[in-house]
Amino acid sequence: MKTRLWTLTLLLATGLACAQADSGESPDGAVELAALDAVFAEYADPDGPGCAFAVSRDGQQVMARAYGMANLEWDIPNTPETVFEPGSVSKQFTAAATILLALDGAIDLDDDIREYFPEMPDYGEPVTVRMLVHHTSGLRDWGSVAGIEGWARTTRIHTHKHALDIASRQLALNYEPGLYYSYTNTGYNLQAMLVERVTGQTFDEFSQERIFGPLGMTKTQWRDDFTEIVEERSVGYTPGEDGEWHMLMPFENVHGNGGLLTTVGDLLRFTRNLDTGDVGGPEFIRLMHEQGTLSTGQQISYAGGLFVGEYKGVREVQHSGGTAAYRGFLTRFPDHGVSVSVMCNAGPANPGRLAHEVAELYLGDAISEESQGGDVAGVELDPARVAALAGGYRDTRTGQFMELTADGSSLRVGDGLGGLELTPVSETEFVSPNGVSIAFEGTGEGGRPAAIMNTPVAENVRIEPVGAFAPTAADLAAYVGAYHSDEAEVTYWVEIEDGDLMLKDRYGDGGALEPVYPDAFTRGGSTYIFHRGEGGRVTQASLSQGRVWDLRFERLQ
Template sequence: MAQVITTKYLHNRKIFKITMNHWVAMVCFLIKKKVRTTFKFIAVILLVLYVGTTSAQNSDGQINIHHIANKIDSLLSNYSEKEPGVAIGLIKNNQLIYEKYFGLANLDYGIPIHKATSFHVASVSKQFTAFAILLLEDEGKLSLENDIRIYLPEMYKFEHKITISHLLNHTSGLKDKYNLLRLSGWTLDDVITNEQVLEIIFNQETLNFKPNEKHMYSNANYALLAEIVARISKMSFAEFTHKRIFEPLQMYDSKFVDQKGQVIKNKSLSYHKVDSIYVEDLFNNFSVGATNLNTTITDLSKWAINYDTKKVGSEVIFNKMQTLQHLNNGETYGYANGLFINTYKGFKRIEHSGQDASYQAYLATFPELNFSVIFTNTNGEINGAKMVYDIMDIYLEQYTTDETTKNPSVKKLTHQKPISKIPAELMLYEGHYWDEGDRYSREIKVENDTLRFITKNGNTALVPVGEHSFEMNIDNYVGISFVNNQMIITLDDGYRIYSEKYSPANYNATTLEEFTGRYYSSELNAYYSFYIKENKLVAKHTRLGDFKLKAIKNDYFIGNKGSFLKVVFVRNSFNDVIGFEVSSSRAKNVVFLKIK
């Protein structure tokens, strides 16, 4: 387990990084040797300086790095150094003040994670792609408001223009590349190249929504941005980022990987458990822009520090990367050209996370505190999201006093006081509700005299707060109201989800027969066959296997796998089934036509 705490002192204008072991060894040597009293005195002073520097406070009078280090050690105490692990970096006042390297980077050879270990950082890559685009804009080589077809003429000509800004901010309406690949028959064992990703995106003729009407995260956007950078710069995206970003910032251990088999020095592998045994979690995607940056804690610290120093990039670029964008209706959505912008415990936070295979990564900067946290993880059994929040909380506890702010487990106050309702009143709201926008079914049910919101993963109690109003009994505010057979869900940011009450469909083998047959999508070049098994409708793909479908309402079904979440059959004017539209989380209404 490697841990480095940075101490600096001025000597010939150099900054030295010395671990505790070095200090103690040096001091003990001077004290034990028969040297002059003056040198013994200096030795003691050196030890005091070390302790004072590492446990003392910084210029704001609060930081205690040893306290932080001990608490992070406590977080890792439940894990073994002989398993896949994590790397952590903390930056304060543009200095990497703390590094932690824990666990193994390669289980085959027992190679530990260390300072030079290279990590795949998944979607943390996106901010570099956005930065590359903004560098080109700063040089007058493109405009964010330009139609992307100027640079990508292969794109389908949609009714509404898609701009570079729409790509940057996930408001284009383009379907996610992973969802499309999965629906078309790709598996996690397949190699994915830039060319294949671009081909399937170029083949799309429909959007999830009109550009800039919504914000929906889509990896297709950033694959296209990388291609735009390559075409304008006349070099590969990997070459451009190396020349324009990594070299100037001396990020010598950073690269975008766009070739299968490409050598990555000190590469870490990711793992998860199968039957209590770790197996390598392969990542065969070599499409860049949305992902595929490999880098180190040290290099990411240089990037985070560049937010403040702006060694590479103009003030205009960094302002754009921190300015929230607006939808057509004027609303903001917490995203700004490759970065999420929000507040955490009262402080502005600029962040992005990422996950591919069992790799997890996170980079957050708190500009008001001049503090950043970097986290990488190669162990699929570690809850990386929880750990990184625990790390942030350890540092931020010195700045927060209010218990609700310091402790996320303390419940926020609800908007209204609870009231009493008898079970008979609650039963009026029981039933199934259909969200047409997301094509999602929700159930409300009374259990033990309590109205409950039912999901696949369990249920949540609804607390009455008004005549027809309830709140979920959870940490964050979620309001539920019932008006004229409609359920309205209001989230804590004011966003509303509308669902209509409906009666579930009741199909049998005979009535399901009209849905059977073979269907084809020209956008995906994929076939699915539908047949009946045990009085249930089943969709089958030759590579993906069976998807069991459950009827929700007439012509509406939900699937049991992620890529086949919702299926809606389409009829002609004679009421014949002529096709279906399938939706997954980030690819809505993909059209398949019946061919027999």
């Protein structure tokens, strides 16, 4: 009886919340409910998980709706008041806490983090708090290292002790502090721990006192104890191999990188403060929007847990996120007073696409005809000329392999940038709508040229062509052996099976390594490079992937 009453209450709340949102919409900017519902049509199934979204104009919430189910076992629907996790959308809240601490005078953003974390190694050059905020520290992502060890996120109850232990074991950085950008959760877990070490409060206590409470975010907290009962929390679901929905929850206590429990309405209350500065004042607003600057002088798009850029010609400040099967996106168009929050408990959901489709309905004519399509005005090239540029390339910073394939006059990037299409704007330069460009040093006659790749967070990245690698059985035998990394606390065994080079862990699990260039192989998005010593014998291996560069393994046998 209690469950039926609870379900009825939620159903009534859903209708009431939507009705309240509808009545708050301004007459001159009304958006048809049918158009909004159409955006989320695929998540309106009463037999599956779904999403919730909210919209504000000039700080006032004007719309909130929800779709699908919060709990499939109890047939409880999502409502605008359902609590979700928005993944890395949480990072702006962590940056806000760090910046408030700096404004208090309790820390300086240019302090060396070893002042607060003496257990961290001395890398020769200081890693500053500001670098943690902007992802320019060079610190390896602890979760990626845990995955390399064999305990990927969601497979073990990770805590901040684990995160700090892994971070403190890294003898090397991805790069010299400040030289590049590499997204790393480590920097944001360290910020949460930093607040605790400086204030003596838990991170949630500090956040409730300084951020959530003052902004009226009554349904927001940090998931610092995943066993805690949270009223109206949805369950995360992902499709299983059997085609049915399966639970996938973040059963871990790390937070600051993610781990925010909140509602779509509370997210809008926070993002409104990035315009008003009711909490923190003008300097807080400035620091939250201050984009990072590399030691090369390049300004990157990442600010205080926020990406600053444009969407179809309109200035946008946003961040996406995903934790286990939860997905989230929070975006703000400051020149037009429009903000949109989307959260889902369906793993396949793309909240960024959903939020942008909603935003376009509210922005209307603010999106100019010239920017509607997001296409690049390119030039026509002979497909044969483009085909001459296709093939394998090596990122000279990391050794990572990337594949360029020809698609008529365009190039498509495989490993590394996820199938991104690049349109030619000259005989040697190809660009994408989201700001990625590749400029070749020539047109490819007499062999493929090297190129310079630029992205919103990295410029002047040299990629060099690599030749095909077809190792013989004798070649493969040179790599066979055991390889150990103290930094990841793992040993891998390299063996030959049925003519393939296999990588296996302590449990005998693993897979085939695909040869991509001499002494380099790929598997699962990682590039494995074998290094030779005197006499040409293989003595080391290194692993590079998106958030971990050049992790070294010593050959044991």
